[in-house]
Structures are given as C-alpha cells and as structure tokens.
Amino acid sequence: MTPADLTSANTLGLPCMAERFCAPESLADLQAALAGGRGQGEALTLLGGGSNLILPEHLPGLVVRPAMTRWWLEEGQGDTVRIHAEAGVGWHELVMALAARGLWGIENLALIPGHCGAAPIQNIGAYGVELAEVLEALQVVSLADGGERWMTPRECAFGYRDSIFKGALDGKVVITRLILRLSRTPRPQLGYGDLAARVGTSPSALEVAEAVCAIRREKLPDPAVLGNAGSFFKNPVVEAARAEALLSAHPGMPHFAQPDGRVKLAAGWLIDQCGLKGCREGHFGVHERQALVLVHFGGGSADELLAFAERVAGSVRERFGVLLEREPRLAG
Numbered sequence: 338m339t340p341a342d343l344t345s346a347n348t349l350g351l352p353c354m355a356e357r358f359c360a361p362e363s364l365a366d367l368q369a370a371l372a373g374g375r376g377q378g379e380a381l382t383l384l385g386g387g388s389n390l391i392l393p394e395h396l397p398g399l400v401v402r403p404a405m406t407r408w409w410l411e412e413g414q415g416d417t418v419r420i421h422a423e424a425g426v427g428w429h430e431l432v433m434a435l436a437a438r439g440l441w442g443i444e445n446l447a448l449i450p451g452h453c454g455a456a457p458i459q460n461i462g463a464y465g466v467e468l469a470e471v472l473e474a475l476q477v478v479s480l481a482d483g484g485e486r487w488m489t490p491r492e493c494a495f496g497y498r499d500s501i502f503k504g505a506l507d508g509k510v511v512i513t514r515l516i517l518r519l520s521r522t523p524r525p526q527l528g529y530g531d532l533a534a535r536v537g538t539s540p541s542a543l544e545v546a547e548a549v550c551a552i553r554r555e556k557l558p559d560p561a562v563l564g565n566a567g568s569f570f571k572n573p574v575v576e577a578a579r580a581e582a583l584l585s586a587h588p589g590m591p592h593f594a595q596p597d598g599r600v601k602l603a604a605g606w607l608i609d610q611c612g613l614k615g616c617r618e619g620h621f622g623v624h625e626r627q628a629l630v631l632v633h634f635g636g637g638s639a640d641e642l643l644a645f646a647e648r649v650a651g652s653v654r655e656r657f658g659v660l661l662e663r664e665p666r667l668a669g
C-alpha cells in the first residue's frame with residue numbers, strides 16, 4: 338500500500354493525494370486490507386469508479402478501491418437469468434455485454450459511469466428504470482469485523498437516489514457483489530422522453546441501450562473531456578401545495594407526481610430558469626446542455642466547487658423557494 342494520486346480516479350478531475358491506497362482483487366485481499374486499516378485505527382475511504390464523489394486535496398488514512406472484476410450468468414427459472422457481478426465490474430460495460438446477449442432489465446441504464454459496487458448506494462436510475470427494480474440481492478462485508486452477509490432489496494431501503502448505504506450503513510460496509518435478475522423476454526421500457534421515437538417498434542435490448550447512450554452523449558459531458566459528476570443535485574420533491582403554487586406562477590414547469598402525493602421537480606429546469614445554464618465562475622461552471630451538471634474546467638478544488646454549487650443552489654432558493662440537495666458524496 339502506497340500513497341496514490343487520485344486525480345484521474347475521480348471523474349470531476351479534482352486533484353487528490355491519498356495517504357495510502359490499495360485495490361484488492363479478491364474478497365480475501367479486501368478483508369485483509371480492511372483488517373490492516375482497522376488495526377492501525379486509520380480513516381477509511383471506499384472508492385468505486387469515482388464518478389459520484391468529491392475528493393479533498395489530501396485524503397488521510399486508507400483508500401480502498403475494490404478491484405474484483407468477475408461477473409457470470411446463472412440460469413434462473415423460466416425466462417429469467419441471474420447475473421452475479423463483483424464490485425469492481427464497470428457498470429456500463431456490464432450493461433452493454435448483457436444487452437448484447439439479449440437480456441432485458443438494465444438497458445436503460447447504459448452509459449452510467451461507475452462500478453457495480455457503487456450502483457446500489459445512490460440506487461442509480463435513468464430513463465424510467467432504477468437499479469432497485471432488478472436487484473435480487475447484494476453481498477456486503479462489514480468494516481467492523483470483515484464478516485460477509487447477503488442483503489435483500491427490502492433491507493437496502495431504496496428510494497429515489499437513496500439507500501441505507503447513505504444512511505444507517507454509511508461507512509459501515511463495503512458492497513462486494515450484486516445479483517441482478519434479468520429477463521430473456523423483451524421488456525422495452527420506452528416511456529421516458531423521446532426514447533420511443535429513437536428506436537423501432539420492436540427494438541432489441543442492444544438497440545435500446547445504444548439509443549440511451551446516444552441521448553446521454555448529446556446532453557451529458559464526457560468526463561474524459563470535461564470533469565463532472567453527472568447530476569450534481571437531486572431532483573427536489575416538494576409538497577403538492579408548494580408545487581401547485583409554483584405551477585400557477587410557472588405553468589411550463591416540468592413536474593412529476595410521486596406515489597406519496599408529493600411532486601418531483603426538475604432541478605435542471607430550475608437552474609436553467611435562473612439563467613445559469615452555461616455560466617462559468619473561475620474553474621467551474623454549469624454545463625451548457627444540461628443545467629443539472631456542474632463541470633470542472635481544470636485547476637479547481639473541492640472547496641471552490643462546493644462554494645460554486647452553493648451559489649447555484651442559492652439562486653434557485655431565492656427565485657423558487659426550493660432547496661436543492663447535493664447528489665455526489667464528500668470524501669474525507
């Protein structure tokens with residue numbers, strides 16, 4: 338375990354030096370690394386694809402990035418297939434490989450960056466599909482004693498961009514393996530945006546995945562070109578009365594009724610309406626094609642990014658009285 342420069346290991350491209358870093362390639366190596374860290378009582382940071390994380394310039398203690406990268410199929414009952422994917426498997430690569438095999442369930446989640454082990458933390462979702470819908474079980478390792486156990490989706494307490502791993506189990510476990518349940522029977526979910534218009538009447542899973550990739554490439558910046566962490570804010574969910582009041586003042590406001598009677602608003606639209614789309618301050622800016630994405634032009638720091646994000650959220654608060662919650666997590 339050695340110090341490591343994590344600047345290229347986070348998609349925002351924030352400069353970061355980790356005091357000690359390791360990338361265990363097996364469950365046993367991961368457990369040994371955790372035991373070593375515990376023995377020394379040092380701070381521990383878990384890293385996946387680094388696509389939903391804000392890193393400080395100096396990260397003290399141990400950084401562990403699970404690098405177990407095996408995945409395999411297990412035939413289920415009827416037309417179902419179970420997919421086992423270890424934490425270090427690239428999410429997008431897995432989606433494309435499964436869609437190419439004609440397996441349905443996660444094709445709408447193509448091109449979401451990051452590793453499988455991080456996908457449940459924020460319950461990744463896009464184009465009307467969330468991970469929670471296809472997850473059968475996941476394996477975790479306890480940071481306290483290295484013990485392994487399996488959890489059901491119910492135990493994971495999934496919500497919109499939320500799970501128990503952001504709450505009660507935050508900093509308590511490492512997610513080491515997912516089991517997904519996919520289907521051989523075509524089940525296209527084309528209800529979101531213009532997805533249906535982009536594919537034929539009976540598309541293959543791969544065609545849907547490719548259409549999703551095309552939409553995302555049009556709107557979202559490629560982290561390899563321009564630093565970003567995807568959506569920087571969650572879409573805010575407000576009480577029905579609040580949404581009604583806003584709608585009477587702004588009839589064109591996108592809004593989505595939630596099962597609990599509340600209403601989800603589009604943070605990107607709110608930021609856009611504040612005139613901030615494409616704006617730049619110092620090393621950071623609001624993306625010119627999707628106002629929900631903050632971008633890093635290089636040379637900036639986490640503190641500067643957080644101050645910029647606070648100004649963006651402050652504009653929305655002032656104009657609409659709506660609070661925006663940050664989506665990427667702070668490390669260290």
Ligand code: EPU
Pocket residue numbers: 462463464465529530557566567568570571572591603604605606609614626627628629664
């Ligand atoms: N909008 C604007 N201006 C903007 C951005 C959006 O007016 O600059 C409007 C759009 O026209 C649309 C509405 O806001 O009416 C919603 O926009 P969009 O469909 O692009 O989706 P989103 O709510 O901005 C969410 C996810 C994305 C995901 C898309 C598609 C969150 C926080 N973000 O964005 O996730 O790809 O839906 O399902 O829920 C990510 O997490 O990194 C991410 C990209």
